[in-house]
Amino acid sequence: MNILELKSISKTYIKSKCNILALKSISLSLKPKDFVVIQGSSGCGKTTLLLIAGGLLKPDSGKVLLENRDFYSLSAGKKSETRGQKIGFVFQQFYLIPYLNVLDNILSASLGIKAKEKKERALELVKHFDLEDRVNHFPSELSTGERQRVALARAVFNKPKLILADEPTGNLDAKNAEIVVSYLKEFAKKGNAVLFVTHSTKIAKAFKNRIKL
Amino acid sequence: MNILKLVLKEILYRKTGFFLAFLSVVIAVSCLSGSFTLLKIHDLRTDRIIAEKEEQTQKKMKKLEDDYRKIMKKLGFNLLILPKGQNIGDLYSNDYAAKYLPEKYVETLKNSKLMTLIRHLVPILQQKIKWTEKERTIILVGVKGEKADAGLKEENMFDPVTPGTLVVGYELHKSLGIKLNEKVILLGKSFTAVKLQEERGNKDDISIWINLKEAQEMLDKKGIINGIMALECYCPLPIIQNIRADVEKILPETQVIELSTDVVTRAEARGRAEEAAKDAILSEKAHRLKLRDEMESFTSILVPLVILACAIWVGFIFFSNVRDRMFEVGILRAMGCSSSSIMRLFLYKAGIIGFIGGVVGYFIGLFVGTVLGESFSSVLTYLDLGLFLWIVFLTPIVSCLASWVPSVIAAGQDPANILGRE
Numbered sequence: 001m002n003i004l005e006l007k008s009i010s011k012t013y014i015k016s017k018c019n020i021l022a023l024k025s026i027s028l029s030l031k032p033k034d035f036v037v038i039q040g041s042s043g044c045g046k047t048t049l050l051l052i053a054g055g056l057l058k059p060d061s062g063k064v065l066l067e068n069r070d071f072y073s074l075s076a077g078k079k080s081e082t083r084g085q086k087i088g089f090v091f092q093q094f095y096l097i098p099y100l101n102v103l104d105n106i107l108s109a110s111l112g113i114k115a116k117e118k119k120e121r122a123l124e125l126v127k128h129f130d131l132e133d134r135v136n137h138f139p140s141e142l143s144t145g146e147r148q149r150v151a152l153a154r155a156v157f158n159k160p161k162l163i164l165a166d167e168p169t170g171n172l173d174a175k176n177a178e179i180v181v182s183y184l185k186e187f188a189k190k191g192n193a194v195l196f197v198t199h200s201t202k203i204a205k206a207f208k209n210r211i212k213l
Numbered sequence: 214m215n216i217l218k219l220v221l222k223e224i225l226y227r228k229t230g231f232f233l234a235f236l237s238v239v240i241a242v243s244c245l246s247g248s249f250t251l252l253k254i255h256d257l258r259t260d261r262i263i264a265e266k267e268e269q270t271q272k273k274m275k276k277l278e279d280d281y282r283k284i285m286k287k288l289g290f291n292l293l294i295l296p297k298g299q300n301i302g303d304l305y306s307n308d309y310a311a312k313y314l315p316e317k318y319v320e321t322l323k324n325s326k327l328m329t330l331i332r333h334l335v336p337i338l339q340q341k342i343k344w345t346e347k348e349r350t351i352i353l354v355g356v357k358g359e360k361a362d363a364g365l366k367e368e369n370m371f372d373p374v375t376p377g378t379l380v381v382g383y384e385l386h387k388s389l390g391i392k393l394n395e396k397v398i399l400l401g402k403s404f405t406a407v408k409l410q411e412e413r414g415n416k417d418d419i420s421i422w423i424n425l426k427e428a429q430e431m432l433d434k435k436g437i438i439n440g441i442m443a444l445e446c447y448c449p450l451p452i453i454q455n456i457r458a459d460v461e462k463i464l465p466e467t468q469v470i471e472l473s474t475d476v477v478t479r480a481e482a483r484g485r486a487e488e489a490a491k492d493a494i495l496s497e498k499a500h501r502l503k504l505r506d507e508m509e510s511f512t513s514i515l516v517p518l519v520i521l522a523c524a525i526w527v528g529f530i531f532f533s534n535v536r537d538r539m540f541e542v543g544i545l546r547a548m549g550c551s552s553s554s555i556m557r558l559f560l561y562k563a564g565i566i567g568f569i570g571g572v573v574g575y576f577i578g579l580f581v582g583t584v585l586g587e588s589f590s591s592v593l594t595y596l597d598l599g600l601f602l603w604i605v606f607l608t609p610i611v612s613c614l615a616s617w618v619p620s621v622i623a624a625g626q627d628p629a630n631i632l633g634r635e
Contacts, residue, residue: 051629051632054547083549089632091544097544104218109549111219118214158549
């Protein structure tokens with residue numbers, strides 16, 4: 001069973017002076033253990049594709065199937081709940097909540113869902129991402145690598161089936177980028193799927209499954 | 214992690230925004246609570262002023278009553294009870310004592326239930342005689358003070374004349390050179406002059422008062438009198454008018470001469486004084502009520518304006534807060550938070566600001582209102598638990614309403630727009 005399937009996705013942004021075609025009839029599918037890289041230059045529609053895949057942006061046409069269910073046919077509440085349970089997001093800008101420490105930022109993923117043993121799970125992730133001595137630190141007190149690891153920990157907190165990563169290594173040094181990519185690979189190997197978006201040809205070349213936009 | 218915890222942590226992080234919104238709520242609530250406190254102080258002060266005025270009036274009226282009693286006493290009597298058929302024109306003639314009353318009528322009158330209003334009874338035996346020792350014609354008056362009111366003190370009784378003493382009228386002691394405590398011989402009997410009367414300009418100036426018993430013996434009229442003075446100390450106007458008929462019912466074969474013109478006038482004057490005092494209280498009440506209405510009108514305009522201004526200010530602060538937290542809203546939505554959860558994130562904050570601002574604002578208003586209206590020491594006197602509970606209940610609601618539009622905007626944000634800014 002496909003974890004994610006995009007069928008003939010098209011998206012046009014309607015602006016005041018001209019319409020911008022971001023995606024035209026894109027189809028792809030992610031099975032368990034798939035790690036797919038989307039590579040393209042800035043403004044080619046990578047993030048649009050990611051947002052559509054994550055149920056945050058409705059395509060003009062085409063279908064998004066998440067575990068064979070039409071994602072956009074769900075009610076707004078159900079869609080949010082499903083997104084919280086099945087999908088993890090990782091962004092280049094991390095989007096950590098500035099007034100929460102590392103532990104609470106990871107725990108913030110539990111806001112939209114009902115999860116048991118939240119704190120144990122968060123501490124487990126803190127240990128896994130080597131953030132134990134940073135538990136009580138705020139995002140502004142962390143290095144960029146640490147911030148991305150916190151974001152990654154937050155993304156996997158709810159044990160999602162799919163991670164949508166938008167330039168997750170864009171702001172990182174080589175060492176931290178390697179840590180993030182390694183973890184995502186490991187995540188995929190466990191029967192999950194990763195849709196990895198990057199503008200970097202170098203990173204994209206390191207993966208077999210890659211799509212160029 | 215839950216929404217409330219997230220809200221509390223955000224409040225601690227963005228202290229300035231919280232403080233500004235909190236300050237707005239405090240200003241609005243303290244205006245409201247201060248106005249209520251001032252109105253309450255005004256009401257209590259009004260009650261106190263009116264009570265003081267009423268007390269003063271009561272004291273004044275008691276004094277008036279006392280003065281009235283004393284004046285009545287000085288007037289001599291209100292009623293003169295005479296034998297039936299006694300010609301009033303003969304009051305000063307030689308054969309005045311042609312008709313008599315039994316002295317026991319005094320007892321009858323004293324024991325009468327109808328006579329509770331009469332406090333002094335003075336039986337008199339009065340006759341024009343020749344004072345042979347001094348070669349003068351005088352009016353000899355035998356009197357005896359009787360208490361009709363059991364509670365009346367002896368010193369308040371109508372000038373009792375003890376046996377062996379006499380009281381001398383003005384013209385007599387002046388022309389005869391009689392001194393106080395001088396031994397005087399009257400119709401062969403020795404008396405001590407215990408009192409010399411002031412000038413009255415009437416028959417009293419040529420009168421001598423002695424004890425009734427001695428007068429009866431000297432005039433050979435034992436057990437009889439020719440009149441009873443009934444001295445009224447206090448009697449409301451309508452009762453004065455019925456007294457004459459009452460006395461005639463109790464004592465047969467008598468006539469009652471009512472010497473009440475002065476009494477009625479004084480009773481009327483007293484009534485008018487009482488009415489004037491009541492009018493003064495009513496006027497004060499009306500003045501205080503007018504003052505309160507003016508204060509209430511002012512408050513009813515000022516307080517809603519302040520609340521509206523503060524609500525708008527809170528709304529602006531929340532707009533700014535929503536703008537600052539766009540990425541937070543976006544990532545929370547991406548992590549599965551529903552739009553209603555996002556809305557709660559802002560409304561909980563507004564509710565907390567409203568609650569704390571309401572509590573603090575109430576006490577500041579109470580404190581400022583009390584200090585302005587009275588004094589710091591009476592702050593707890595004006596603590597209004599009902600108003601406090603209403604404020605604590607309503608302020609979070611008003612605060613949530615003020616932040617409603619920004620909260621709806623936050624909840625309605627498209628996460629794709631926020632997170633998709635490449």
